[in-house]
Amino acid sequence: MVSYLTILEKGNWEQTIDKSRFISLVFPVKTVEEVNLGLEKARQLYPNARHYVYAYRLYEGKLEKSTDDGEPQGTGGRPVLDVLQFRELWDVLVVVIRYFGGILLGTGGLTRAYGGTARQLLDQLEVSRLVSHTIYEVEAGYNWYETLKYQYRLNNWVTGSEDFSATVKVEVFVRDEERQKFEERLAEFTEREVVCREKGSILRAESVGSRC
Template sequence: MVSYLTILEEGHSEQVIDKSRFIALVFPVKSTQEVALNLEKARQLYPNARHYVYAYRLHEGNLERSADDGEPQGTGGRPVLDVLQFRELWDVLVVVVRYFGGILLGTGGLTRAYGGTARQLLDQTEVSKLIPHAVYEVEASYDWYEPLKYQFRQNNWLTGNEEFSETVRIEVFIPWVDRHHFVEWLAEFTGNQIICQAKDSVLRAESLGPRL
């Protein structure tokens, strides 16, 4: 598992260039099916536009696609995809809707307009880093509950569900790269007096704010 950058919420931005209205929309997506659904959503939100240019990157399979939707080849989708690549964003779809204003922009003008509109939107969009974590369930006697929780806080190891019965069970999220260190540390710290079981692996988001 590897970390990567993405966005977690939808957003939009727009600008007018030589009387043409350019509206950029960003969507978090995980599959080509979600891409198709959000493309249709963009068409419904902004009906009767001249063009619905888009680009997306999916982390699974390292899939990248762009489309000019009737604009001259390479003047719409490619500049939008360039912005996503430059910012190293994955699992993101950007659609730029154009309402034609009657003035031809030329290939250079179109490239700047589509790329610039996408860039303007992503300048104000919060970026998150998805970091792989191993999930462990730690089972211990009640005497160990406070010492363990204190150590987890000191090491910035996040905890999840807790169950209290004859023993205490605590769910702990450990960064993937630290997982072997955690198991070794836990055995040494407790003198092998507790049970530790690997349960799962997940991606947890860390907000980085807008990433210019």
């Protein structure tokens, strides 16, 4: 079963340290192409900055990368990537932009500034867990509709679209780890009077709040 933490919303946060302005942006991403679009957007939103430090992690292929963009090696991108790794976040791009204020911060100061600006932003955002679900279509007579809806709620099986025609067809999203339980339970309490078909799979988001 696929299951990982991510952030599904964009966000920004900034602070000023010794006259340098640090701005952090977060973008949900799935591919390197989307990463590049996010970087382009960051440069458009905040032009003429001295540095565009960034880090990202992509779940597909377990790909992760960071760059210091002209800052001393290991003082920019690495601290941002450390924040993403510590929080176990995937499919996320974080860009930290610096407008230089004329005062040198030193390697320790830069590390704290870039890592801290990324951390402050992520502290304010909701974290979601993406979990693989199997999509079922359950077809039944109208006499089963309310009973089935009750069972879905009782077992935390999420429903989707509904089609009311000669019979009732309802989409049901079931965690992959609960497939056997769902199929057995459905057959048991309906005495096999309903039709259940697999329609594919999907990653669904489940909120886990913030991870400070």
